[in-house]
Amino acid sequence: MQHNKVLILDFGSQYTQLIARRVRELNIYCEIHPYNKIPTTVSDYNAVILSGSPFSVRGEDAPHPDLSQIRGKKPLLAVCYGAQYLAHFSGGEVAPSNTREYGRANLSFIKKEEAFFDNINEGSQVWMSHSDTIKHLPENGILIASTRDVKNAAYRIEGEETYAIQFHPEVYHSTDGKQLLENFLVHIAGVNQDWTPQSFVEETVEELQNKLGNDKVVLGLSGGVDSSVAAVLLHKAIGKNLYCIFVNNGLLRKNEFESVLKQYEGMGLNVKGVDASKRFLDALAGIDDPEKKRKAIGNAFIEVFDDEAHQIKDVTWLAQGTIYPDVIESVSATGGPSATIKSHHNVGGLPDFMKLKVVEPLKALFKDEVRRVGATLGINPELLGRHPFPGPGLAIRILGDITAEKVRILQEVDAIFINGLREWGLYDKVWQAGAMLLPVNSVGVMGDERTYEKCVALRAVESTDGMTADWVNLPYEFLQKTSNDIINKVKGVNRVVYDISSKPPATIEWE
Ligand code: XMP
Numbered sequence: 001m002q003h004n005k006v007l008i009l010d011f012g013s014q015y016t017q018l019i020a021r022r023v024r025e026l027n028i029y030c031e032i033h034p035y036n037k038i039p040t041t042v043s044d045y046n047a048v049i050l051s052g053s054p055f056s057v058r059g060e061d062a063p064h065p066d067l068s069q070i071r072g073k074k075p076l077l078a079v080c081y082g083a084q085y086l087a088h089f090s091g092g093e094v095a096p097s098n099t100r101e102y103g104r105a106n107l108s109f110i111k112k113e114e115a116f117f118d119n120i121n122e123g124s125q126v127w128m129s130h131s132d133t134i135k136h137l138p139e140n141g142i143l144i145a146s147t148r149d150v151k152n153a154a155y156r157i158e159g160e161e162t163y164a165i166q167f168h169p170e171v172y173h174s175t176d177g178k179q180l181l182e183n184f185l186v187h188i189a190g191v192n193q194d195w196t197p198q199s200f201v202e203e204t205v206e207e208l209q210n211k212l213g214n215d216k217v218v219l220g221l222s223g224g225v226d227s228s229v230a231a232v233l234l235h236k237a238i239g240k241n242l243y244c245i246f247v248n249n250g251l252l253r254k255n256e257f258e259s260v261l262k263q264y265e266g267m268g269l270n271v272k273g274v275d276a277s278k279r280f281l282d283a284l285a286g287i288d289d290p291e292k293k294r295k296a297i298g299n300a301f302i303e304v305f306d307d308e309a310h311q312i313k314d315v316t317w318l319a320q321g322t323i324y325p326d327v328i329e330s331v332s333a334t335g336g337p338s339a340t341i342k343s344h345h346n347v348g349g350l351p352d353f354m355k356l357k358v359v360e361p362l363k364a365l366f367k368d369e370v371r372r373v374g375a376t377l378g379i380n381p382e383l384l385g386r387h388p389f390p391g392p393g394l395a396i397r398i399l400g401d402i403t404a405e406k407v408r409i410l411q412e413v414d415a416i417f418i419n420g421l422r423e424w425g426l427y428d429k430v431w432q433a434g435a436m437l438l439p440v441n442s443v444g445v446m447g448d449e450r451t452y453e454k455c456v457a458l459r460a461v462e463s464t465d466g467m468t469a470d471w472v473n474l475p476y477e478f479l480q481k482t483s484n485d486i487i488n489k490v491k492g493v494n495r496v497v498y499d500i501s502s503k504p505p506a507t508i509e510w511e
Contacts, residue, residue, distance in 0.1 A: 003199075004194065006047045007038075007047070008031065008032045009065070010331050011063045018171060022169070022181055028186075032328050047075040047076070048076050050076070050082025050086070052080035052129070053081035058132070071090075071160070075161035075162075075189035076163070077185075079168060080167070083165055083166050087136070092141060094133070095135045101128045102129050105148065107153065111143065119176070124175055125174065126174045127177075128149075140158040141156070142156050144156055154167075197375070197376040198376055201377060216313075216315040217243065218244075218356070219231055219321075220245050220246075222321075223386075224321075228374070230321040231319075233361050234361060243272070244269050244270060246273050247274050248273065250278070250281050251297070253411060263380065281407075287402070306351040315356065316356060319358075324364055326363070371384045394411065396511040410437045418433060429462075431461055435457065435458050436456065440455050461508055468503055
């Protein structure tokens, strides 16, 4: 079945992915493409949205794509830079703005466009973020809304399904932004709202069956959301021809290997658990540089996975839990467009499993959509709601060199912290949490005895994508109880601190 679909042309705005997520929330399928790579199949799209941009349309390097295949031929919504670009190139005028146009504003309708402003009231709050402004509308432009500081806040082009808005409907602060997108896409462009987790599952299973036939597929499970959902989807499509490998690198959380393996088995997956803890710890011996640790772990993983994949006879595909943000080509804000696509090259010098054909069933989905698809597939909500956990695991939370004893100490500390978050109902309020074992000893007293033991730092952050983060204001009572529990129960630790650094400038992990 062919879904209706929307094309989002990206001019490099930090909000472009947010536009796509809002559109998807309306159950409409959309794709982001860079402005200078307009798909040749543009006529297959039902509507087009032009994104914002850090550029000024008057700048020399500014994106100036040819819109002749789109303008007047497809329903078009131009946002912020898009609205300025449309004006600039159609006889209007864009100039630097005299007043600061950043933050909240309120709409005043000049001409109440019934379909476009349906269910949106006069005074509705919108979010502005621009330094240029549209001084004169383009040819055939009709002003439809203003704000106090921005006269040309929204306009349309007479005789076309072309609309332009200076504000950002995709951000949370534009109160009726989602309604406006729905008005444009559904009421004006007539796009079907037919993209749902259920339809995604049904169609993907069918596609996978056609693509894979009786072929065998190998997949590395990490215990995280993406690889788990990819596995269940593939399992639904090809059953026992999916071979899952779950490697214990010895750097997972306490009891995680056993409990997650059991969960996977419970889901009916054909999964092999491989305990390679010793191999990883040996590879890490004496290494204290964070990047060298990552490399050693990456190499050990490739060796273990390659050994295991070799034992599956006639396997021809490698499945990966790649998601949409990993494959969107991004437009660089500081120069020409840059491609940041992850790809696999079938060239020599790679381990054998990387020469397999690659299948990535989740590569059209955002993270929250992966979770919804997982829920549709009946995956345990606890597994779907798990915090992100780094591939190198506790290795980058043990500062300095790694020993089995340090791993044991940190596993105990981490378990008290994470279980506590769950017991206090705080786990789902936190985006990611963990403990760091510091390479310092400090003096303490326990009973009448002087101690000289390890210090641990607890970290809990709020974030949406890990790119920026802020520390979570956990209740004092919780921190107090957690600290007491750790010091009383974990031998070798006599001091607990809480990390109150935001990212930037600090990172989430300490290494
Ligand atoms: P930072 O420390 O850079 O972390 O603020 C951002 C997010 O990325 C995770 N992270 C990693 N994940 N391999 C991974 O798979 C790594 O080497 C790695 N380093 C950091 C981190 O846990 C956080 O979610």
